[in-house]
Amino acid sequence: MSKFSDYAQFTKLRLSAIVVLSAAIGYAMGCRSFGISMDWAGMGWLVLGGFLVTGASNGFNQVIERNLDKLMTRTGNRPLPQGRMSVSEAMIVASVMGAAGVFILAYFMNPLSGILGALALVLYVAAYTPLKQITPFAVFVGALPGAIPPMLGWVAASDGFGTIGLPAVILFAVQFMWQFPHFWAIAWVADDDYKKAGFRLLPTRHRDKSSAFQVVVYSIFLIPTSLLPLMFNMSGLVTAGITLACGTVFLVQALKLYKDLEIRSAQRLMFGSFIYLPVVQLALLIGY
Structure with a gap:
């Protein structure tokens, strides 16, 4: 396996790219909020800084969990458990990435962007x-750190020290609420593997009705949360319609999981969550 592939696993390249996308959408919305034209150089620095911070967070996570990763099928082939990367190398890479990412966000965007990036890293790792x-x-x-990227992106478009406005808070709220059914669907699918490492991430620690009920509850909460942009004049009826349709489909998938408690239903909810967030965020951007 190539060194590039090892670093891609270490930083969770695909996941980091998804996180950076939400920050980029937040930045584009921020530019519109402040009535400024898109600064593509600024977008580039945001993407680079955001990727470095996210990659560092994932890297530190793998250093801490390297002995646990050996126990799970889904993580057993990572570079640290397999000995393809030493702990010292991993720490150096993650530290350099984290420091560089926070510096880029603080220097090329604004200080508050750097603070939010550092906060996300510390919350995730520590x-x-x-x-x-x-x-x-x-x-x-x-x-909490998972919902920071779109807020950070919006803040990065502001002047001076940086500003957290209502649109940034709403972007944070939507992504925050989305994460519960999203992550519990993943935890439902991977529960047997997680248990090998002692992870108990489902609400009741089991694939039962109570856990599935909480998935449904947060899927319900997600619908009014995702309609906040309409209530505060951040979007129009078309965007709200798209958001409502996505939320309804998402809720139906959650109800299916509650009904049968099947892993297949959790997989559908998981894949549905991967589609929901970018579609809703892009709809918000287009309709903003």
Whole structure:
């Protein structure tokens, strides 16, 4: 396996790209909020800085969980468990990426962007990662840094120190609420594997009606949350219609999981969540 492939696994390249996309959409919306033309150089720095911070977060996570990753099928082939990367190399790479990413966000965008990037990294590595073996509450903690990217993108478009406006808070809220059914669907599918490492990430730690009920509840909460842009004049009826349709389909998938508790239903919900977020965010951008 090539060194590039190892680094791609170490930084979770595809996941990092998805995270950066939400930040880029937030930045584009921020430019419109402030009535400025798109700064493509700024977009480039945001994407680079965001990718470095996200990759560093994933890297530190893998350093901390390297012995646990050996126990799980889905993570057993990562470079650290397989010995293709040393702990010292991993720490150096993650540290350089994290420091460079925060610097880029703070220097080329604004100081508040750098602070948000650093906050996301610290919450993910120092709070979410160790809590995964302790309590299902880890999902709530992990949703905080997970929802920062679109907010960070919007803030990056502001002048001076940086500003967190209502649109940034709404973007944060939508992505925050989306993460619960999204991550619990993943945890449902991978629960047997997670248990090998002692991770108990489902609400009740089991694939049962109570866990599925919470998936449904948060899927319901996601619908009014995703309509906040309409309520605060951030979008029109067409965008709201797209968002409502996506939320309804998402809820139907969650109800199917509650009905049968099948892994196949959780897989459909998981893939549906991958489609939901970019579609809704792009609809918000187009209709903003």
